[in-house]
Amino acid sequence: MFHVNENYLKLPGSYLFSTIGRKVREFQEANPDKTVIRLGIGDVTQPLAPAIIQALHDAVDEMGKAETFHGYAPDLGYEFLRNAIVEGDYRARGVEVYADEIFVSDGAKIDSSNIQEIFAPESRIAVCDPVYPVYVDSNVMAGRTGDYDAETGTWSNVIYMPCTKENNFVPQLPEETPDLIYICSPNNPIGSAMTKDQLQVWVDYANEKGAVILFDAAYEAYISEDNVPHTIYECEGARTCAIELKSFSKNAGFTGVRLGYTVVPKDLKDGDVMLNSLWARRHGTKYNGAPYIVQKAGAAVYTPEGKEQLKKQVAYYMENARVIKEGLKEAGYEVFGGVNAPYIWLKVPEGMTSWQFFDYLLETANVVGTPGSGFGPSGEGYFRLTAFGTHENTAAAMERIKALKK
């Protein structure tokens, strides 16, 4: 008689964004005359850049002709894309990463949930708190996290590193030693970013303890300050302790196109076993490559026209970040993030929980955000707004929030 993977049953029932969706739907049904502005989910709104659209059309035409048709892609991704990535994201910054260390995939969410598979089942993980839910949930499914405490919202076998106003949102080295450390910088949901010196502390720590850093750099394109590293490999020693996860979702608007990549340096080893070989084996066995047309679209991101157009797209969203930050300050809120990341993290008014503030904002300003507690216990008392809306909606949302205070 077959049985299910019981680890799945440990996952708490309702998913953050489904609960938000339901609350918004109920509000909208009860108030059909109100226009709700959604600054909750981190999904992009701007159309794909012209250079990318052109690359897609060209690739589609190739697929329609026998001479230029493409079947199964190479396991690691097409060389034209892996070379463009190495050149554009690493060599251009003087960072040592090679094409056979790049694994092209259909997105960073997928990679960040699958990467735990190549590690021992008994690996101890450490995560920031608050945190993007996928890191922990994928480890729950693999049976690594112990038991869930509904009261504290934590798992018994996970090391949590609180990131709050009190420690300037920078995680502190944990007392217990983890095997795997998830770090996202620029950070989702907080919108802050580690400086190179701050990240170097973690690289040194990981090398000293024999831990691996799983570095999520999905928001790298939003970095505006000079002392924030664009890749963990800017830090000395990162090639022996860090895997980097990258996405095309936010720098090129690919949330619905699906493309990402993971860097596994050949210097990263357990004894004489290269993690690069293990990840290659997983790719070969459990994946079948990103679509040819999507990989061609990815390569267009690195062309001069692509770069120019995407710089403007990122600037468009960062203008929203500025508007939100200024607007909230004017309305009397304490705000964080939004300088090196498309997320604004605000302190909810004294005496309110994150969810109470969610309801308040939805009911009075008809603006949707994300309660900080949805990202972990240390997110309680905070609230996330995203810069991925349109200029018009973002400005209107801020006018409404400012009007509440008057």
Added chain:
Amino acid sequence: MFHVNENYLKLPGSYLFSTIGRKVREFQEANPDKTVIRLGIGDVTQPLAPAIIQALHDAVDEMGKAETFHGYAPDLGYEFLRNAIVEGDYRARGVEVYADEIFVSDGAKIDSSNIQEIFAPESRIAVCDPVYPVYVDSNVMAGRTGDYDAETGTWSNVIYMPCTKENNFVPQLPEETPDLIYICSPNNPIGSAMTKDQLQVWVDYANEKGAVILFDAAYEAYISEDNVPHTIYECEGARTCAIELKSFSKNAGFTGVRLGYTVVPKDLKDGDVMLNSLWARRHGTKYNGAPYIVQKAGAAVYTPEGKEQLKKQVAYYMENARVIKEGLKEAGYEVFGGVNAPYIWLKVPEGMTSWQFFDYLLETANVVGTPGSGFGPSGEGYFRLTAFGTHENTAAAMERIKALKK
């Protein structure tokens, strides 16, 4: 100190198709004047059908305009595609499957390797022998298969069901009771297909024993005989014991486009836990949807023009199957398959192993196929040719093989 997942280290080193690739490369380098014809890998060669190309261009245009841009897709896939699948692949055959039982993905290889995750770690698996390597390898990675015996090419904790000429290539019910049974029909690599009566035996057995059948129907479009079921849900009782895996790779030439789907009926339960909910949870946590443009291409497969064009594409490949089958018979070989599947399975001449025949065919006819032993011990003494080449190459390959005998 971190450690790797040791199950990965149990996998035997060299992968079948890499070994073939190396041998062909070496031969070609030593014989630069010879033209090698590749009928080894099951990759398609015909361009995408015009209806699909048009759908792709249209969808790309939508992604270039703010009003029609699409970000994150719904977890299960767009409704337009799930409805088209239900209508075209199930209701049209009078089979009961619902849209919320369809999970759109980026391919059947991915789904067939991931599906084991929602089952208990101690699940016992049964596979046909020979078999598509992904079923077993994904379970090796999950630690379910025991130890590998290099001499027999088998895993200690896997139930093997030999499919040979002696049993007409139909697996027999195993003596030990499995929890999960992988069945592929029409079959890769053998090219045979189960009749509805033969499959019904397995459905009854699974329901009786409380096992789940993981039914790989990737080659369904190639069925030509009336008594071969197009979906396992044509069998009575399959909704309580079977998950079906489907691919767009072979019916629509999507090997480089990437699209597939999995059906998990809501009637399939462990106690009161629906497997449908577990797979939904996995999709939501570890996947982020197939690209919008690819899902639009998938929907075009079900339009009248799409259907018409793809019927011709399938007929093109099946004409190759006929040519291969007739050619091999003329050359004196005993051949199987090729009637309901794009694979031809032949008995290698007495006294030769599968790999010896591979070398013989490469060196004398300069034709590449796949040694049967690469798919499992019971594949020894057999050889696979695929019908996915061009008419020209297929005919030329047969002329060369026939000439050998003269």
